[in-house]
Amino acid sequence: MNISMLVGLLQNIAILLAFTLVYDIIWTKETNFRRLLNRVFAGITLGGVAVLLMLSPFTLMPGLVFDTRSVLLLNSGLFFGPVATLIAAIISAFYRIYMGGPGVMMGVATIVFASLTGILWKRFRPNWRKGNNILELVIVSYIAHLLMLASVTLIKEDALRQELLKTMTVPILTIYPLFSILVGRLLINRMNNHKLKRELEQSEARYESFINRNSDMMFMKDENRRFVVANDMFCKIMKKSREELIGMNDDEIFGKEVADRYRDSDKKVMDTGEIVYYEEVYKDKVTETAKFPISLGTTKIGVGAIIRDVTIKYKKREMQEVLLYLSRLSLLDHDLNTFMEKVHFHMKRVIKADNFFIALYHKEDNMYSFPYYVDEYDKSDYSEKAPLENSFTDYIRVIGKGMLINKEAEMRISETFPLNQFGDDCLIWMGAPLMDSSLKEVIGVAAVQDYHDENAYKEEDLVLFEIFANTIGIFIERMTNIKKLKEAKDMAEQSDRLKTSFLANMSHEIRTPLNGIIGFADILLGEIEDPNLKEYTMIINSSAHRLLSTINDVMDIAKIESGQINIVRENFDIVPMLTDVYKFFKRQSLKIDLHLTIPEESGRFIYSDKIKIQQILINLVNNAIKFTNEGYVELGYINEEESVLMYVKDTGIGISIEDQKRIFERFTQVDGANKRVYEGTGLGLSIVREFAHLLDGEVWVESEPGKGSMFCVRFKSN
Numbered sequence: 001m002n003i004s005m006l007v008g009l010l011q012n013i014a015i016l017l018a019f020t021l022v023y024d025i026i027w028t029k030e031t032n033f034r035r036l037l038n039r040v041f042a043g044i045t046l047g048g049v050a051v052l053l054m055l056s057p058f059t060l061m062p063g064l065v066f067d068t069r070s071v072l073l074l075n076s077g078l079f080f081g082p083v084a085t086l087i088a089a090i091i092s093a094f095y096r097i098y099m100g101g102p103g104v105m106m107g108v109a110t111i112v113f114a115s116l117t118g119i120l121w122k123r124f125r126p127n128w129r130k131g132n133n134i135l136e137l138v139i140v141s142y143i144a145h146l147l148m149l150a151s152v153t154l155i156k157e158d159a160l161r162q163e164l165l166k167t168m169t170v171p172i173l174t175i176y177p178l179f180s181i182l183v184g185r186l187l188i189n190r191m192n193n194h195k196l197k198r199e200l201e202q203s204e205a206r207y208e209s210f211i212n213r214n215s216d217m218m219f220m221k222d223e224n225r226r227f228v229v230a231n232d233m234f235c236k237i238m239k240k241s242r243e244e245l246i247g248m249n250d251d252e253i254f255g256k257e258v259a260d261r262y263r264d265s266d267k268k269v270m271d272t273g274e275i276v277y278y279e280e281v282y283k284d285k286v287t288e289t290a291k292f293p294i295s296l297g298t299t300k301i302g303v304g305a306i307i308r309d310v311t312i313k314y315k316k317r318e319m320q321e322v323l324l325y326l327s328r329l330s331l332l333d334h335d336l337n338t339f340m341e342k343v344h345f346h347m348k349r350v351i352k353a354d355n356f357f358i359a360l361y362h363k364e365d366n367m368y369s370f371p372y373y374v375d376e377y378d379k380s381d382y383s384e385k386a387p388l389e390n391s392f393t394d395y396i397r398v399i400g401k402g403m404l405i406n407k408e409a410e411m412r413i414s415e416t417f418p419l420n421q422f423g424d425d426c427l428i429w430m431g432a433p434l435m436d437s438s439l440k441e442v443i444g445v446a447a448v449q450d451y452h453d454e455n456a457y458k459e460e461d462l463v464l465f466e467i468f469a470n471t472i473g474i475f476i477e478r479m480t481n482i483k484k485l486k487e488a489k490d491m492a493e494q495s496d497r498l499k500t501s502f503l504a505n506m507s508h509e510i511r512t513p514l515n516g517i518i519g520f521a522d523i524l525l526g527e528i529e530d531p532n533l534k535e536y537t538m539i540i541n542s543s544a545h546r547l548l549s550t551i552n553d554v555m556d557i558a559k560i561e562s563g564q565i566n567i568v569r570e571n572f573d574i575v576p577m578l579t580d581v582y583k584f585f586k587r588q589s590l591k592i593d594l595h596l597t598i599p600e601e602s603g604r605f606i607y608s609d610k611i612k613i614q615q616i617l618i619n620l621v622n623n624a625i626k627f628t629n630e631g632y633v634e635l636g637y638i639n640e641e642e643s644v645l646m647y648v649k650d651t652g653i654g655i656s657i658e659d660q661k662r663i664f665e666r667f668t669q670v671d672g673a674n675k676r677v678y679e680g681t682g683l684g685l686s687i688v689r690e691f692a693h694l695l696d697g698e699v700w701v702e703s704e705p706g707k708g709s710m711f712c713v714r715f716k717s718n
């Protein structure tokens, strides 16, 4: 290889390198690159470059020039596609023909082979760049240059061809493919660079719009806690430009006190690497902040933050809490003033209510009373009723709906409604009617007012205030109803007391003469001889007894009902008590036998009401005797571990299972053939049950129709 060949090669390398720049010129955008016009332009440019290459060849002998157009055209085919490559090929072919000489055929063939190899490779291996592209480049370069070598045969003169093969075979099979591979790699790199650049631009744009179009505030601070990123919203809320903010620290922006607080959370994030959340009140907003660690590209860690304005959400939550509280509050029993104080306290959480009152309307004299009145300035005595005619309050009552009244609204209202001013002049006034629960009648008005800020209330506050007013209205009505109910209850209790005392009197009035009748009938029975008269007297006597027992039963029931049964508990021995009951019945001439079954002679103590238990047993024995025609009745008790069970057993008519369930109800008698035979009121067993329950005892019956019954009562021993 001589010097001229080397110079030519170097020149070619330079031009080839310049060729790779064509790629940059044409590749402005992916879409532009694909446009036909662009391809034509690329083709012409590439053609120009090829001509340039041919202009600086190394000349082997006159008319036999070598250059690297094959490298150019092969790569053009591989990277620029058929249109540009064909144009470039045609231009270079023409120029080669124009140059003339013995190598024309070979020169043109080289142009055709290189371009076609590139174009076809790209066509049939469209993804060649994605895999092992070096290998692909090696193969495609060798194909193109082997073809170039083959085209040497197109040279007619033998000697020339021999000479050419001798000198050019090695470069064609080494330098040329090497150049092709290098240029190919270079182009791939450029292409990737372009791609990366484009992706970077896209990601920049995404990032930019993501953080700047966001309604949340966002910022990033470096390891020294100086701002390095601030989004539009953050700049807006801080009222500073981005240029101003970047580089500042918290102290400079917020002042020391606030900055100290932020330092703590920043430090926590940087030290622990955790996300820190907090809520804070910033000016008139409530914000929710999430701070998180960010990597600063080195080993250093900074702080990123997203701050969301949650004022509305917070207010809503606060409102929900207050409303829930209100609904609970109105169910509790308070006096009106305590209730109003609580309502006022919670109202202040959601509505500006330094001045708040309620006025209750009294139809009868067209006046208002003020059960609750709080005002910054007006300290008048509001314990008295006042007329308030044509006031805002009166207006709200008349129209029956809530309203916000500022100066402008006041003017408007006064055109149709004659307004009078009461109290101090406020800038804005908000009132809502207190309705009764039917929502038909306005029972009063609730109002808040502000002396300092004409924008203290907005329409949404009115909705909320109306809810407060409704709750107050319902509470007041409930209080009124409770008062009425209490009065009614007092009256009912009063009349109940009258009824009971009437019954007590009546029973006394009836029992006294009855005792007279019974007593004298008894005497007469002893005196009278005439059997007819004796029978009549016996009828008088037994009728009087029945009447007496009925009156006693009715009296007991009346007492139970009105809760007037007095329980007198004492520790007593049940043995003598049972013996007394036994003797009481034994004294009467009974139609059947009566036994007393007691496990011990004395000393079975229980703590209960002796008289009531005695009454229970008398009732049960009475029934047993009444419903037993043959056999016996047994009265007794059984000791149990912690209780004692007293029973009255008979061999009488018995009670069906069905009836056993009912007989303890009031006025229940078992229906049947015997109905007329056994007299009674159906009250006895219900009294027994009531008494047993009052004494914490239980009572039940075990019975079989036709065989007899056993009534049991069980009481705890103590």
Ligand code: ADP
Pocket: 623, 624, 625, 627, 650, 652, 653, 654, 655, 663, 668, 669, 670, 671, 679, 680, 681, 682, 683, 684, 685, 686, 709
């Ligand atoms: P009465 O005044 O009718 O006896 P009670 O409440 O004492 O009212 O009894 C209700 C009914 O229970 C009786 O009418 C009777 O049918 C039934 N009864 C009560 N005790 C007995 C008993 N020992 N044997 C059979 N039936 C009974």
